Amino acid sequence: MRSPLLSVLVVLALLSAAAPPRIHSLNQDGLFLYDMKLSLDDPDSTLSNWNTRHSTPCNWFGVTCDSLTNSTVTTLDLSSANLFGPFPSSSLCRLRNLTTLILFNNSINHTLPQDISLCTSLIHLDLSQNLLTGPLPESLSLLPNLRHLDLTGNNFSGSIPPSFGNFQKLQVISLVYNLLEGSIPPSLGNITTLKMLNLSYNPFSPARIPPELGNLTNLEVLWLTQCNLVGEIPESLGNLKSLVDLDLAFNNLYGSIPGSLTELTRLVQLELYNNSLSGELPKGMSNLTSLRLVDLSMNHLEGELSDELCSLPLESLNLYENRFVGDLPASIANSPNLYELRLFDNRFTGKLPENLGKNAPLRWIDLSTNQFSGDIPATLCDHGELEELLLIYNSFSGKLPxxxxxxxxxxxxxxxxxxxxxxxxxxxxxxxxxxxxxxVNNSFSGSIASTIAGARNLSLLRLSKNGFQGPIPQEIGWLETLQEFSGGDNKFNGSLPQSFVNLGQLGTLDLHNNKLSGELPTEIKSWKKLNELNLGNNEIGGEIPKEIGSLSVLNFLDLSSNKFSGKVPLSLQNLKLNELNLSYNQLNGELPPMLAKDMYKASFIGNPGLCGDLKGLCDGRRGKDKSRSFVWLLRAMFIVATLVFVVGVVWFYFKYKSFKNARSIDKSKWTLMSFHKLGFGEDEILNCLDEDNVIGSGSSGKVYKVVLSNGEAVAVKKIWEGVNKKGMECGGDVENGRFQDNAFDAEVETLGKIRHKNIVKLWCCCTTRDCKLLVYEYMPNGSLGDLLHSSKGGLLDWPTRYKIAVDAAEGLSYLHHDCVPPIVHRDVKSNNILLDGEFGARVADFGVAKVVETTGKGTKSMSVIAGSCGYIAPEYAYTLRVNEKSDIYSFGVVILELVSGRRPVDPEFGEKDLVSWVCTTLDQKGVEHVVDSRLDSCFKEEICKVLNIGLMCTSPLPINRPAMRRVVKMLQELGTTTTTDISRTKSTQKDSKLPPCYYDDGSDHGSVA
Structure with a gap:
């Protein structure tokens, strides 16, 4: 028999085993940090070793303690830990000795609370690249010891509080890439301890640079890029004797460059590009002996380039798109560190210094669009580092060194x-x-050397309008990356090399107006990407290869003025050609009937033996046996009658089936839930759900058009339960009908409570046990995707496309910024943007939308990917992390669709998607190959700017994508001003000059037209 004492011991042991882990062994700082862990979502288990096994947190991840006591926390660095949730000030501010707090690159969201002022020991605070919103807390300036404040890359809005001028010891303040408005407060000039002031890339209201900033005599970096600054640069900036980096680029500053800036003897970097500055460079530039980088491009500066500036030990000199005149000073060749020289689009004359490149490791030279003359210096590549040599549109002469x-x-x-x-x-x-x-456009002679076999990276070879001669070498066919070979208006002879058939990447082959002979290769099916084939005005003979008809993307074909014979291949009918010219050859026989169109009426003249129904060709039907025509007529009538009969039987069958299904619905069991005042009932909807009224089908059900008794129309989506459909194109919660249930619930929950002119209106929903109906406002012009990528895409001119982009952006901005809590759509695409009768856009299909939690544990990762191929943000595809940035990426793809007219994925792209194709095409061919050819060229400037917004939205780094509120503002500004230029942008790293993609107008300048 068990003793009472033994029983008590057993019970106590069991209770001890079942009890929760004790945390009372932790010291006070450990308890505060443990409480912080509980308030955050940690999907990667980064804080897994934050446990109760030790007495102090000093060995925890990211935690550093005082070296003397080894018990109190002094530093907390959780950079890139993938933490979610609001800022845990209630826990952190109890750490009395916490001097450094770094939460860089997480998902800390909601607002920054005012009680952060209780963290009185903080010296270094870095919350950059998070999701913080709302105004900047005025109480931040109450932190008595704060020296470093970095809030870069968040969504803070409102004005910079004037109280920020009360910081006592602040040395660094960075508010780059936020949504700050108002103007730069003059009170910032009171922070005399400040060494770095970074406010770039914020949508401030137009305002002048506060002259009070000249009081910051300890300032080393002043970075105010794209801050909507206007007016003149204040003379007081000349008081900043410690300044090393002055960047006022991308603003609307005007007037001359103040002479006081020549007193900044410690200045290393001067960037004033993309303003409206005028006048000559100030005298005294030779005082700036520390100056290494100068970028004054895209202004209205004029006069001669001073020898004072060129005699400095420069590393980079960018003065392009100004009005400089005269010769380039010879002293520029003596700069020992010069690696970048960009002077394009000015009025420079004379010869280049003969020693240019001898004393410096030149890497990039762009002197295009000037009036330079003479020879190219043989010393340009003496250091073996030259990468780009761009000298187009000048008067250089002589032989190449x-x-x-x-x-x-x-x-x-x-x-x-x-x-x-x-x-x-x-x-x-x-x-x-x-x-x-x-x-191109020179007087070169000789032939293409066989050494071209070594140019294995060559993509674009442009030789037109020269005096090149001789045969084209077989070695060109070894260049697997060649995309364009333009050699028209030369003296090439002989046959096209047989090796040309190996050029699988070739998009343009233009050798018109040469002396080529022989026959065309027949094995050209590998030219799957060929878009333009121009061999006009040569001496090529033989038959036109029928394989040309298999080149599906070919839209320009010119074989005119040659010696082609035989028939026009019937396969040419398969092509969708914008330009066809087979004139002045020796073709004969009957013209393929699909080519006998007015648009090709001049395409076949000069072929005496060619017959067809076009003016200038013989009448191919004249003299035919009339009885034979009568037989064909009888056959046609019989075929038509048979087709009518079959179609009638099929129609009757489906009509009868729909009638039976409609009769089988028990209308008494339907439940109607309305979200607006209705003028109809469920009976009126149910009576019209037959196949004749189907206008589309999506991933979760069919869509019907229902005309009500009052003459108005609504769209009805029917979602059947328990049916396993394919779901989203690249993902979706699809398992035993779960997708349909989730889609219905998400749409009702989302659209039932939001109201916006650019969000599709949900009138009501009807449910029964087996079926669910969603009743929307009817959109006569259907979806943007269906319209844009159909034969009716020409109806969408640029003003209409621009309006659609603005409307859709405003709808998404409402979801992200005005809904509480915010809503992420998760399937933004052109097919989910519907168009009303006036082409006004509405965002639709919220079947996979998710609410972004702004309290509790923050944004959560999804179990599967939801979205459509070509639209899914890179980070979402591998992290399943849901936030507004993924919607912004998808919207950027829609912008690229509107600009290019192309689908997000296309066989022509190969393994690339639209984003990759646009980036590659911009870099290699220029913007004219990206913009939809159906758009009027008079809108080119605005189209290019919208294109750049799309590229910003599709940045591979989420932090570099602008918030939707900012996207709306940028798009709207394009309608009222032409001075905004967003093609050139800096990342959050100060030394980055360009985004991943930028517009190349063909002159390699990287600037928007």
Whole structure:
């Protein structure tokens, strides 16, 4: 028999085993941090070692303690820990010795609370690249010891509080990439301890630079890029004697550059590009002996380039798109560290300094669109680092120096539209890293050397309008990356090399107006990406290969003025050609009937033996046996009658089936839930749900058009339960009908409570046990995707597309910024943007929408991907993390669709999607190959700016994507001003100059037209 004492011990042991872990062994700081852990969502278990096994938290991840006591927390660094939730001030501010707090690159959301002022020991506070919203807390300035404040890359809005001028010891303040409004407060000039002031990329109201900033005599970095600054640069900035970096780029500053800036003797970097500054450079530039980088491009500066500036030990000099005149000072060749020289689009004259490049490791040279003359210095690549040599649109002459043929570091060479002559150095043809070689509009002679076999990275070869001669070498067919070969208006002879059939990436082949002969290769099915084939005005003979008809993306075909014979291949009917010219050959026989169109009426003249129903060709039907025509007529009538009979039987069958299904619905069991005042009942809806009224089908059900008794129309989506459909194109919660249930619940929950002119209106829902109906407002013009990518896409001119982009952006901005809590759509695409009778846009289909939690444990990861191919943000695809940035990426893809007219995924792109295709095409071919050819070129400037907004939205880094509220503002500004230029942007890192993609107008300047 068990003793009472033993029983008591057993019970106590069991209770001890079942009790929760004790945390009372932790010291006070550990308890506060443990409480912080409980308030955050940690999907990656980064804080897994924050447990109760130790007496102090000093060995926890990201925690550093005082070196003397080894018990009190002094530093907390949780950078890139993927933590979600509101800022835990109630826990952190109890750590009395916490001096450094770094939560960089997490998902800390909601607002920054005012009680952060209780963290009185903080010296270093870094909350950059998070999701914080709302106004900046005025109480931040009450932190008596704060020296470093970094809130970069959040969504703070409102004005910078004037109280920020009360910081006592602050040295660094960075508010880059937020949504701050108002103007820069003059009170910031009171923080005399400040060494770095970074306020760039905020949508401030137009305002002048506060002269009070000249009081910051300890300031080393002043970064105010794209802050909507206007007026003149204040003379008081000359008082900033410690300044090392001055960046006022991308604003609306005007007037001359103040002479006081020449007193900033410690200045290393001066960036004033993209303003409206005028006048000459100030005297005294030679005082700036520390100056290394100068960027004054895209202004209205004029006069001669001073020898004072060129005699400085510069590393980078960018003065492009100004009005400078005169010669380039010879002293520029003496700068020992010069690696970047961009002076394009000015009025420079004279010769280049003969030693240019001898004393400096030149890497990028762009002197395009000037009036330079003379020879190219042979010393440009003496240091073996030259990558880009861009000299188009000048008056350079003479032969190319042989030293260029040995410059293996070159990647882009553009020497077109000059007066060069002689033969091209053999080594230049085969440079291994060159992707673009452009020699057009010169007087070059000789032939293409066989050394071109070594140019394995060559994509674009442009040789038109020269005196090149001889046969085209077989070695060109070895260049697997070649996308364009333009060699028209030369003297090439012989046959096209058989090796050309190996060029699987070729998009343009233009060799018109040469002396080519022989026959075309027949094995050209590998030219799957060929868009333009122009061999006009040569001596090529034989038959036109029927394989040309298999080149599905070909839209320009010119074989005119040759010696082609035989029939026009019937397969040419398969092509969708914008330009066809087979004139002045020796073709004969009957013209394929689909080519006998007025748009091709001049395409076949000069072929005496060719017959067809076009003016100028013989009448192919004249003289035919009339009885034979009568037989064909009888056959046609019989076929038509048979088809009518079959279609009638099929129609009757489905009509009868729909009638039976409609009769089987028990209308008494339907439940109607309305979200607006209705003028109809469920009976009126149910009576019209037959196949004749189906207008579409989506991932979760069919959509019907129902015309009500009052003459108005509504759209009805029927969702059947228990049916396993395919779900979303690239994901979705699809399992035994669960997708349909979730889709219905999400749409009702979302659309039932929101009201916005650019969100589709949900009138009501009807439910029964087996079926659910959603009743929406009817949109006569259907979805943007269906309209844009159909034959009716031409109806969407640029003003209409621009309006659609603004409307859709406003709808998404409402979801992200005005709904409490915010809503993430998760399936933004052109097919989910509907158009009313006036082409006004509504965001629709909220079947996978999710509420973004702003309390508790923050944004959560999804179990599966929801979205559509080509629209899914990169980070969402591998983290399943849901936030507004994924919607912004998808909307950026929609913008690229509107600009290019192309689908988000297309066989033409290969393994790429639309975003990758646009980036590659911009870089290699220029913007004209991206913009939809159906759009009027008079809108080019605005189209390019909208394109750049799309590229910003599709940045691979979520932090670089603008918030939807900012996207709306940028789009709206395009309608009222043409001065906003967003093509060039800095990332959150100060040394980054360009986003991942930028508009290349063909002159390699990286600037928007």
């Amino acid at each position: 042989a030293s260029l043929g040995a410059c293996t570091s070159l990647t882009r060479i553009r020497l077109g539209f000059n007066r060069f002559s002689g033969e091209v150095p053999a080594g230049l043809w085969g440079l291994p890293h060159v992707s673009l070689l452009e020699l």
